Amino acid sequence: MNYYENWYRSTAAATVIEQLLTRESTSIITYDYLMVIAEAEENKQLLRQVIQIRRRSDEQLKRVYFQLTGQMVAVDQDVFERPYTYQEGIQKKVERQQRRITRLRQLHSELTGNRLQTVVENIIVEEDWVYEVLQYVKR
Secondary structure, X not given: OOHHHHHHHHHHHHHHHHHHXXXXXXXXXXXXXXXXXOOOHXXXXXXXXXXXXHHHHHHHHHHHHHXXXXXXXXXXXXXXXXXXXXXXXXXXXXXXXXXXXXXXXXXXXXXXXXXXXXXXHHHHHHHHHHHHHXXXXXX
């Protein structure tokens, strides 16, 4: 791989990370809100685990970004929109989670270093679990 191809892929990977992190705080706030309005205690506990995974994943993505660019990531955050109902909120989270996993897979394909790819592979495994949990609590 030549210098320009490596630079292009690193830039593309950094852009994907920026896209993933634009919903960092609003995503946590939304999960927290859904946890509060969830009726079943099991759903509340599962959403609590989802929040922990999301925080960990976002921190790992920030470290990958720093490894790629040598800079801390700075993105504008989306505005929190309170869902009208628990079901509507969970449905939107399911759809966003699908897009998130797609972007993570795109990120994985753009990375050139095995170490960074391994980090993203681990994030994908956890985010796949989050998707399954969201499908479960949607019922």
